[in-house]
Structure formats: structure tokens, C-alpha cells
Amino acid sequence: MMYDTVLARSFSKNEQKKLGYWALLACMFIALSFFTIFKPYLGPLPVLNLRLSMGEDEKLHLFNDTGNPLLIAEENVTQNMKANDTSSSSQIIKEIVSEDIMYMANNTNSSLPKATDADVVKKNNRMEPLCTIRDRSDFCEIKGDIRIDGNSYNVFIVSSETDILAAENTSWSIRPYARKGDQTAMGAVREWTVKLVTRGSDVPQCTQNHSVPAILFSAGGYAGNHFHSFTDIIVPLFLTARPYNGEVQFLITNGWTPWIAKFKTILKALSRYQLISIDNRQDIHCFDSVTVGLKRQSRQELSIDPSNSPNSMKDFREFLRNSYSLKKTRAIKIRDGMKKRPRLLIISRKRSRAFTNVGEIVTMAKRVGYRVVVAEPDADVSGFAQIINSCDVVMGVHGAGLTNIVFLPENAILVQVIPFGGAEWLSKTYFEEPAKGMNIRYLDYKIRVEESTLIRQYPADHVVLRDPSAFWKKGWLAFQSIYLQKQNVTLDVNRFRPTLVKALELLHQ
Template sequence: EESTSAKSIFNACHCEPISNYCEINGDVAVQGNSSTISMVSLRTGIPAGEISWTVKPYVRKENAAAMDLVKSWAVTSTEFLHCDLIQTVPAILFSLGGFSGNHFHDFSDLVIPLYITSRQFNGEVQFVVTDNRHWWISKFRGILAKLSRYNIVDIDRERKTHCYPSMIVGLKYHHELGIDQSKSQLSMKDFRQFLRRTYSLKRAKAIKIGDEARKMPRLLIITRRKSRSFTNIDKITRMASSLGYNVVTMEPNLSTSLGSVAETVNSCDVLMGIHGAGLTNMVFLPDNAIVIQIVPLGSIDELAKQDFEQPAMDMELRYLDYKIKAKESSLISKYKADHLIIKDPLSVHKQGWDAVRSVYLDKQNVKLDVKRFRPTLLKALQLLHQ
């Protein structure tokens, strides 16, 4: 936590529920080998050598599992700064540890907070990363290059001390997969336009049935192999096709090019999938497109709302959900209908999040009742007429 003495150092230190970040105005030196950020004691009024603040520059500070994967940085005072490399632009220091690699967290914890934090600099800022993941940089290179005109510094591997005129340590976070316009001049509309420019996406608006003669709306079904997969995808596809949809399926993974995912998603008018990271790709949908979230068994309605329903609305998308019945869950083949896991999911919630995740997210697949689900796809068609 922030100490009293630290308050005199920083022009703006923010200790928020999800993230800590600090805006340090004034010359600052960064040493990767000791994980320290140094400032001149004469200016701060704090004796040289004292650690005034420590920070883990990743947004989920309340989540111990995420924070275990994030390096701690110390902000210290020194009599004078020793600089091997003097940079002329500000820096943003952030961690690629935590839950990076999960597509939802890549956007919610990193890409959107980085967009919020860095956009003010209009590219004139250098990204300094700790806990680097080279594959992450490679995957998001297109976005990173649009936010900063400078090489990314992998600070943990640097032996030289880098000095900057100012620095932000950590990232600004508003809420899951979103931007709070009351806290920023930016919006999710701005972010989605930024993504369209970054990946040269052609469609700004979804199809309006009736305006485009005989054109079939495209339905993208996000599939998964392990947990939360559709076990009757062929039946679902046939039923959707019979309603007039041009059906596309996609199973993105770590090696899938983000540009190709963006292009595929942007070409579609409806995106559907079981609650999970793949739904994050709705960021690439055209405006007025429809997101259909299949909510599995487990009383996770609040999570479904927070992760995808509210963000979809903030993105100017239309949202529908479909809550499965016990007979559509693979759990019914493992447990009897009167088992607490089936009839009383809240009893599992009392055992904590790990139990909920293990039972309802990691070990559940879905066999959609296509007759019961059909009205949801008809409702989406109706919305595309409006």
C-alpha cells in the first residue's frame, strides 16, 4: 500500500480497487536488474536509499493467483540519477504476467487498460515491459505499434539504466472489458474504431435485413475443444442454416493470427458462444451486430453479465443470452438430477471460486436443445430487421 511519504513524491498516485498506478512527473531512472525506479531525493524530500512505494504493475491486485506471476517494483530515492540511456519521451511500465494468454484477460487486463493509459501521448511514449512474454508482444504487435512509435523495452533483461522525463507505473483500469466515460475522454466506441483502423476492418455496421437484397446474415459460432464445447455443433449449424443464416465456425487458439480473427469476426452479424474467452472477439464486430451468450449451468449469471452482457452494450452491440437447462449440460450424465451440483449450484458457490470454476467451467460441455434455442436465433433475425 502507498505510504504517507510516497504522497509527496507523486503528482498523482492512485490506489483503486482493481489496480494501483502512479503518474511520476520528473526525471526517473529504471533499473531492470534490481527492479527499482529511482528519483532524486533533493526533489522528493525523502532520504536517499529509502523505498517509498512498491507496486506490481498489473491490474488484478486483489487476485493472488495473478499477482504471484507479477514482479514487484520498488520506487526509491537517490542523491543523483545514473543514466546509461536517456530517453526524451515518457514511459509506461507494465507487466505481461498475471493472466496474460487468456484472451479475455489479454483485452480486459492489458490491451484496453494500455489503450486508456497511453492514448493521451499520441504515440510519443515508450512501453517498458516486465515479466515479458515474447509471444504476447508478437500477437498484439499491430495494436502496440499504433499506440507507441518506439521500440518496446524488455526491462528485466536490460543491464543498462534507462532514464525518462516522466513515467506511468501500472495501467489505468475501469471495468471488465470496458471504458468508463466518466473517467476518460475515451469510449469503447473510440476503442473499436481504433481496432478497425489497426486491422483495416471493412465493416462499421452489421447488415440490416431488407436493405441488402437476398444477402444472408452471417452467424459466427465460437467453438472450443476442451471445456464448454458444443457437442452437437452439426445440428446447431443445420438449424441455423434453415433459418437463413450463413454459418461460420471458428476455434481461435494462441497461434491464430489476431488479424485473421478480427477479419472473420468483422465479416459477421451475429456471434454466439458458450460463456468464455472466445466471446471477447466481439470487440471486432460491426456496430449493431448481435452477441448471443450461452450461459452454462452453475448460477454464473452475474459473471456472464459482468464479463460480456454489459461490455456488449457499451460497444453498441445488441445482446441476447440463452440459459441452458440441466438436460442440456454434460453434467447430467455425471450426476443425478437431485444432486446438489445440478439442483443447487449456489451450494457449490459457498465452497469458493475454485470449486465453481472446476465444476461448471472446466468440466462442463453443452448439447443445445435446438428446438428450445431456435427462438433465440429468430429473435436475432428480428433485431437485424430493425
């Protein structure tokens, strides 16, 4: 009140009104100045310009940054990685999530090329390889001046831009066999080194120049096993070589004559050129394009994931039918009144997991309504492929011989006999799941302990018969030595009969 009285005595009403207007304008000016000075920054953050670009295969180019170590981003794992600039100041921590395991250069100053770029990246006019790291296989796809020294197991990539290549060569170690993660298998695979080198360095001179691309792969690991030959080598080789339509040179490491002879039909169908055993050679083979290692798209055995590949198991099986001139494309479909009987193949074995009563099984199968063939796979892949392709149903105890289902016609049936001891997961992983991916219908039969010959080797209360899981706890070798290597099967034909009847019913559908 006192303030109003003093103001009234000092100024007239008009003067008071003018003073109020000026005070309001002054307040608005002050407020406008405040918001102008302290407004928030709404532009893009600089760190958001750092992007990781990936293509369909989620592959990342490898960079030769000798000043920074390579970081690894593991499959399906989110890792925080700190990038460092040349002044060693801290930069943003970037999360990287990927399907495969990929290399990333630890340098935020380097621009990352997209995975959809060419297979060879030019950084500072220098050729660099593109390597892909996956669960089951590593492989490098390289283009440029490539020289292969089989005596030292080196793959050299030579660049003519010697003045800007780093003093220290960049190298990658590759074991060209598609079963990475299995130490026993990979321990039997020769390691090759892919090196970036300058032309002025001590690089071997070409003695043989090739005009077609090359694929370098290994026949080591478990190649002596028929199943592993297909799942670790043949199927990945098909995926890697198929795009070249035969115009590709195969270079084999850990090659051995029996394996090459066994699969010569497949090798010749994928390449029009004579296979080169590259190990310990004194000559230097030179190419413009080389793939070191094989592409295995899936962790699943004997399978192709069509979502990650232009090919499928259907394509692979069609390729096999064409390669081996297999005539039967579809299993028989039984109709009422049809006199023709379906053909059943019983895969026999001479050693472990063999049927001890094949004669009884044959007699029962014929009574059910089958024509029966008994055969054992051998090194003659072509001959056995003809036999199994002529059949509608195949049965056998879990083992490598069942791999030959790849030659069965469409809609055929696999009956897998699962031995005693807890081999269900093996049977499912190795043959049940792959069979379904091949459009092969699947049945199985789990034997009881009474059908195992182990009851003749151990007393009834022995842990081998009473608690097989105890051997699983001891490890794979302990389980294998008993339940896979010492066991044969005496089928209870009366108990097994409904399984073959079920197969007949499926052939009616």
C-alpha cells in the first residue's frame, strides 16, 4: 500500500500507464535474450555419424591398421567396444551385435566400407582381402595379385602401391575345413596364412599363372568318416563352388589319394579343371581370385540354410542326381490294387552296430510287403548311390552309412534304429533333422537293452546297462568306446514290425 501511495504522488495516471508499458517491454526483451542464449542444441550428435554397415551376409571388411589391434565381436553377443583416435582421447562406446563373428578395426578415424561393396576393398589404393568368420568355418575371398606357395603354406596378396603399404604385413590364419570349434578335427587340418605384402618384399615369383578363380580347401579333420566328408567338406564345397559353374580351380591341402578317388565324381562335377594337391609344391601358383576356406552357412549338420544361401538341400540333392546319373526322383506312391511293392534297403555293417539277425529282418519285411535289398556302403560311392536311389525305404542303425540318404528319391523314408545307451540326441542331430530338410520322411526305432549285444558282455546290474548316463558324464570318448564301438543289435522283429508297417502307410499318402 505504501508503495502504491508513493507512486501515485510522484507520477500522474498517464505517466504511470506509460511506465507500465515500458516495464512490460523490458521484461519481454530480457526473456527473449535468455532463451536465445540458452536454447538447447537440436542438431545431430557427431558420434551418431559413426555407423557400422553390414550386408545380407553380415560380413565386415578387414582393415590393415597396424596402429590399432583388431577387436572381435562375437555372434549374438552385445559387446561394448571403445574406439580410440590418434590422440588417444576417449570416444563413444559402440555396441555391436552380429550374426557371425566379425573383425572390426579399432579406429574411429577410418571410414567403414559397406559389406555390399566389392569383394576387394581399396584402402589408399591398396588391395585387401575380405574374410568372414563364422561358427563353423572361416574363409577369405580375395581378388588381386595372389600367389600361393604350397611349400610354406602361404597365400600372398601383392600390392603395387608399395609407398603407402604399412611396413608391417597384415596376416590371417585360416584352417580351410568347415568344422571350426572341434579341436580334435581342426588339429588335423593344416593352417594357411593369408598375407598382405608389398611388391618390393621377398615375394616368390609366379611359375604357373591361372586364368580362373581358385578354391583352397582341406581334406583333413574327420574326412575319413563318410558323414563328415559330406557335412564338413562336400556340402560346403558345393556352396562355395556352385556360383562358378565349373570355371574354378580346386586346390586341396591335406589331400590323400583314397579320399580324392572316392569323391572324384563330385569334384569333377564342380570343377572342369584337374585337382591340384597344393601341399609341399615347389612351384608358385598365381590367380586373380582365390577363396581360402569353405562356406558353411549353418551350424546344423548335413544341411543348407536357404535363408542364408542362394542354394538349398533340394538343389544339392538334384546336383548329386545329375552327377551320378540317378534315375529315380520320387519314391513310389502305393495305390489300392497296385501289385508293385516298395523297395526296402537294409544297410548292413561288418563292425560295430551291426544287425546280428539280418535274415529274420528280411523274412519279416517281405511278409509285410517289401522287396528287400541288403547292402553295405563302401568306397564305391557311385555304385552305392545307384542302389539307394532305387529304394523307397532305407533302414539302418545310427552310423555314417545313413549319410547316403542324400541319394534317396524325394518323399522316401528313413528308418533309423537308435542303439541302446542314450544316443537319441546324436540320432536327431545327425540324421533326423537333416532328413526332414531333404524332403525325406523320418521314422525311428529305439532298441531296448534286451536287443543290445551289451547284455552278453556285462552282468545285468552293471553300470553300462543300468546307467548309461554315467558314461556321458565321463565324456564323449567314454560313451563312444562302449555304446558305439562295442554294441551290435539283435532286433526283436515282432516289436519292430509296426515300424515297417507305418512306413508302408506313409507310402500310401
